[in-house]
Amino acid sequence: xxxxxxxxxxxxxxxxxxxxxxxxxxxxxxxxxxDGVEAGKLISQKFYDIIITDLVMPGGVDGIDVLEAxxxxxxxxxVILLTAHASVENAVDAMRKGAADYLQKxxxxxxxxxxxxxxxxxxxxxxxxxxxxxxMDVTEQNAAQTIQHLEMSVAELQSVVSKIRQVxxxxxxxxxxxxxxxxxxxxxx
Amino acid sequence: MxxxxxxxxxxxxxxxxxxxxxxxDESKAYLVETRLGHMVKEYQCSSYGELCRKAKIDxxxxxxxxxxxxxxxxxxxxxxxxxxxxxxxxxxxPDLIDKRTEESSGLFPTTIRIWSAACSxxxxxxxxxxxxxxLLPDLKKYNIKLLGTDISDSAIGQASYGxxxxxxxxxxxxxxxxxxxxxxxxxxxxxxxxxRAMVTFGKRNLLKPFVGLGKIDIIFCRNVAIYFNxxxxxxxxxxxxxxxxxxxxxxxxxxxxxTGICSIFEPKRYLRTIYxxxx
Numbered sequence: 001x002x003x004x005x006x007x008x009x010x011x012x013x014x015x016x017x018x019x020x021x022x023x024x025x026x027x028x029x030x031x032x033x034x035d036g037v038e039a040g041k042l043i044s045q046k047f048y049d050i051i052i053t054d055l056v057m058p059g060g061v062d063g064i065d066v067l068e069a070x071x072x073x074x075x076x077x078x079v080i081l082l083t084a085h086a087s088v089e090n091a092v093d094a095m096r097k098g099a100a101d102y103l104q105k106x107x108x109x110x111x112x113x114x115x116x117x118x119x120x121x122x123x124x125x126x127x128x129x130x131x132x133x134x135x136m137d138v139t140e141q142n143a144a145q146t147i148q149h150l151e152m153s154v155a156e157l158q159s160v161v162s163k164i165r166q167v168x169x170x171x172x173x174x175x176x177x178x179x180x181x182x183x184x185x186x187x188x189x
Numbered sequence: 190m191x192x193x194x195x196x197x198x199x200x201x202x203x204x205x206x207x208x209x210x211x212x213x214d215e216s217k218a219y220l221v222e223t224r225l226g227h228m229v230k231e232y233q234c235s236s237y238g239e240l241c242r243k244a245k246i247d248x249x250x251x252x253x254x255x256x257x258x259x260x261x262x263x264x265x266x267x268x269x270x271x272x273x274x275x276x277x278x279x280x281x282x283p284d285l286i287d288k289r290t291e292e293s294s295g296l297f298p299t300t301i302r303i304w305s306a307a308c309s310x311x312x313x314x315x316x317x318x319x320x321x322x323x324l325l326p327d328l329k330k331y332n333i334k335l336l337g338t339d340i341s342d343s344a345i346g347q348a349s350y351g352x353x354x355x356x357x358x359x360x361x362x363x364x365x366x367x368x369x370x371x372x373x374x375x376x377x378x379x380x381x382x383x384x385r386a387m388v389t390f391g392k393r394n395l396l397k398p399f400v401g402l403g404k405i406d407i408i409f410c411r412n413v414a415i416y417f418n419x420x421x422x423x424x425x426x427x428x429x430x431x432x433x434x435x436x437x438x439x440x441x442x443x444x445x446x447x448t449g450i451c452s453i454f455e456p457k458r459y460l461r462t463i464y465x466x467x468x
Contacts, residue, residue: 096376133360144270144443148463151456154448 004120005046006030009039009053009066010082015107019052022109028116036061043069048077050119052112055083055090055102064094071098078119082107160189190226193218197237201225204241209257209340210396210425212418224259228252258343262416265309267361268316270443272462273409278320280459281438285406286331288436300332304405306395306429307413308337311348311388312357315380317409318387319370328387336405338393349390351380395425404434412442419450426451430467439465 006028008019016032023030031048033039036057043051043066051070055063063081070077078100083091091102100122101115167181193201201221202213213220221237232252234240244252268274282301290299305314314337321333339345358367358378371378393399395413408429414422430453433439439454441447447454447465454465 098376140270140444147444147446148458148461151446151448151463152458155456 003027003029004049004116006116007033007039007042007048007051007053009033009036009051009057009063011035011054011057011059015054015082015105018109019107019112022112023116026113026116035059036063036066039066040069043073043077047074049123050078050080050100050116052080052082054105055081055087055094064090064097067094067097067099076123078123080112080115080119156189160185190222191229191236193221193237200238200241204244205256205260206418206421208253209261209394210421211260211416212421213260220260225256228255228259254342258341261339261341261344263309263341263344264412265312266357267312267366269313269361269411272443272460273411273440273464274316274320276440276459276462276464277317277407278324281407281464282321282324285436285438286325289406298330298332300334301407302334302403302405303336303407304402304409305335305337306393306408306410308339308348308390309341309344310353310357311337311351311380311390312353312361313337313409313411314348314388315351315370315384316361318384319366321387322370322384333387335388336391337388338391340392340394342392345390345392351385352377353379395428396421399428399432402432405432405437406434407438407440408433409440411440412445414445414450415442422450426454430454433467435467437466441465 006023008016008023008030009032010016010019011034013034016034020030020032031042033042036053037059039051039053040061042048048070051066053063053066057063063083067079067081070079075098079094079098081091081094081099081102082105083102084105088102088104091099095102100119103112103115163185164182167178167185170178195215198213198215198218198221202217205211205213225237225240228234229237229240232240232243234243240252240256244256247253285301286299289301293299303317305317308314314335318335321335322328325331325333337345337348339348352374353371354377358371367378370381370384372381373379395410396417410425410429414425417425426447429439430451443462447456453468455468456463456465
């Protein structure tokens with residue numbers, strides 16, 4: 001699977017710097033935004049696999065707005081919210097609105113990378129399920145065409161056979177005419 | 190995970206065949222292990238054979254039902270293979286409604302009985318209900334009976350509740366139908382009361398005699414027989430023939446065939462989809 005593209009959003013420069021450093025070290029392709037407004041601009045221009053955003057931010061665009069903007073742009077973007085202890089309830093509300101997870105501040109990076117791995121595995125499984133479904137649909141459509149064609153052909157042949165049987169079983173037809181009639185039936189199908 | 194031995198696989202396959210008609214050959218050992226392994230542990234059994242023995246003597250049938258739930262495949266989606274729903278909307282329902290209306294001479298509401306014979310978690314039967322609603326905006330004028338049955342308790346439970354998560358909703362359902370026939374329900378989507386009220390659900394094993402069903406006009410029995418052996422398939426379609434109205438319609442899965450299974454049905458084609466009627 002390709003490297004995940006991450007956007008980290010926080011008005012606290014220290015947290016943002018740490019996120020950038022640690023996740024870059026872990027091998028993620030990370031970009032940062034110092035508030036919701038900047039994040040909104042980036043989201044409208046690019047696709048991110050995961051957005052890690054602070055819940056409470058100044059400037060009129062908070063973490064919930066970032067979540068909504070991300071989900072509106074592309075449902076496949078997953079959002080992890082960072083929240084202070086006092087706003088856990090808000091984070092739970094955010095999960096109802098489609099956030100993948102939330103973490104309490106100060107960020108425990110070991111915990112964060114575990115959540116990220118969980119999201120990566122979830123995305124892999126989802127992709128795998130979509131691929132399997134696609135493969136099944138294509139196989140099923142091809143098989144259906146063949147089977148339905150055969151089903152109709154068999155039914156037509158059975159009807160021809162039963163017409164021929166009727167002619168042969170009929171006592172009143174003389175053998176020469178019988179052959180002619182069978183020939184007519186066969187040539188008409 | 191408890192490994193299934195060859196002897197155990199024979200015992201459990203025979204048991205599953207008896208209770209559900211689902212045939213598991215020796216290549217399906219992994220299925221038994223992944224789907225029933227946790228039950229062996231939970232019921233403190235030393236083997237799959239012992240789980241079978243416990244299930245057989247459990248008069249509440251809890252273990253049997255759980256085995257059926259675990260082993261049956263509930264793969265389904267809204268408007269699966271569009272074709273059958275096009276046939277239903279443009280051919281079967283208009284033909285039947287004309288015919289039944291004429292037969293009732295306008296004295297009674299036109300009655301049509303439709304059965305989704307293995308409705309799983311309800312997507313098929315609700316798709317049929319949506320087709321009916323689109324075709325007949327004034328449904329009250331008609332007496333439409335829509336029945337969904339399945340062998341799995343948990344599938345029927347979910348079908349009857351009518352709530353679907355975003356993955357189930359994304360499959361096969363247009364945005365327009367989602368808005369029209371579903372309501373958001375705490376992260377999920379719930380089928381509207383109007384559509385839900387059109388359907389009656391029940392549990393039914395398709396290999397047991399069809400008692401108490403009455404005659405049915407349209408039967409959907411798609412992708413069920415694929416899990417049965419030949420004997421089960423024959424029994425299933427004979428059972429179906431016994432409850433289908435003489436001029437009724439049967440729809441089976443797009444990759445299924447009745448050739449060599451049941452000769453009393455005749456395949457007919459409408460556009461690119463096949464449906465069956467009694468000869």
